[in-house]
Amino acid sequence: MGPSTHLLQQMTIFVTVFTGGGCGMMYYLMQKNFAKSEYYRLAVEHLNTHSTAMASLGAPPLKVHNIHLSDRHNHVDHTSAQLKIPVTGSKMGGYLYTASTRDALLNRWCLQQVTLQLKTGEIIEIFPATESL
Structure with a gap:
């Protein structure tokens, strides 16, 4: 039997939050590098x-x-x-x-x-x- 629907939903939420946080951090660091240049x-x-x-x-x-x-x-x-x-x-x-x-x-x-x-x-x-x- 495969993974439960609840587990798949939790994994989807985790990946979405992790990816969004990573994109936000990348944007912040790029802006900071521009401001320091x-x-x-x-x-x-x-x-x-x-x-x-x-x-x-x-x-x-x-x-x-x-x-x-x-x-x-x-x-x-x-x-x-x-x-x-x-x-x-x-x-x-x-x-x-x-x-x-x-x-x-x-x-x-x-x-x-x-x-x-x-x-x-x-x-x-x-x-x-x-x-x-």
Whole structure:
């Protein structure tokens, strides 16, 4: 006689919970790795120092959200990184678009471009800096 229906139901529930937990943990770790990366941190730091962009968002406080892993704007390989980072302030939200390349000699990431696109459609160039000092 084969396994009982009750046992099969318990196994199904266990496998479902285990798989869901594993997927959730993988998603969390991937987001954490992005947030720790040099190309991500440099872009957010430039946003934090850009007074016009921060005022448009209504920041501080600035909230940086998880990137959408399936978004076609997000691409990272050994030599380049391109991200679309969701950000919000108290007045407005938008996306921080960033492009970086890896300097092989220095083994560091170098920003090429950082742009904030607000939900209204307004685009603010953050790096290279266009804000007058």
